[in-house]
Amino acid sequence: MLITTNILATNRTITNWKVKEVVLPTTTGELGILPNHSRLLTALDIGVLRVKAETSWIPIVILDGIAEIKDNNLKIIVRQIEELSDIKSSVEDAKKELDQMVDILAKSNKQNEKLLNTINLKRALARFQAISFAESNPS
Numbered sequence: 001m002l003i004t005t006n007i008l009a010t011n012r013t014i015t016n017w018k019v020k021e022v023v024l025p026t027t028t029g030e031l032g033i034l035p036n037h038s039r040l041l042t043a044l045d046i047g048v049l050r051v052k053a054e055t056s057w058i059p060i061v062i063l064d065g066i067a068e069i070k071d072n073n074l075k076i077i078v079r080q081i082e083e084l085s086d087i088k089s090s091v092e093d094a095k096k097e098l099d100q101m102v103d104i105l106a107k108s109n110k111q112n113e114k115l116l117n118t119i120n121l122k123r124a125l126a127r128f129q130a131i132s133f134a135e136s137n138p139s
Helices: 091-106 111-136
Strands: 003-008 013-019 021-026 029-033 040-044 047-053 056-070 073-083
Touching: 003 021, 013 047, 021 056, 047 111, 056 111, 091 111
Parallel strands: 003 073
Antiparallel strands: 003 013, 021 029, 021 040, 021 047, 040 056, 047 056, 056 073
16 A cells, blocks of 8 residues: 655646655654555654655755645645755765755844744755755665
8 A cells, every 4th residue: 555645836746646655744853654654744843754655764854834634645835845866966965065054044143043043954954964864764
């Protein structure tokens, strides 16, 4: 049994993807979805969506949204997705970007600056995690 997964984002749509397992980055932690999961609606955070298709895991960076699972159909609606092919960085470059975002956030003074830089830090962390995950789990 497989899960039919549809990912809708402002920059890309992935439809009717048949997968074995999904790990969602929710606002309360990671949530694993297997076939025959009970009906659920959850909020998603900026992070790495991990999908097991065939025999390999595929990491995808998502920028917050919602997910609904019902009758082995998973709908994911997010602001934006970044697949590994979109991220033109090595682990070292992603780590440098992450360190820079930590420094920028630490120097933020205004509330709106802190908010924007927190979002940018979460995105940099998700990119680093996705690249690291892909390197440690080759297909």
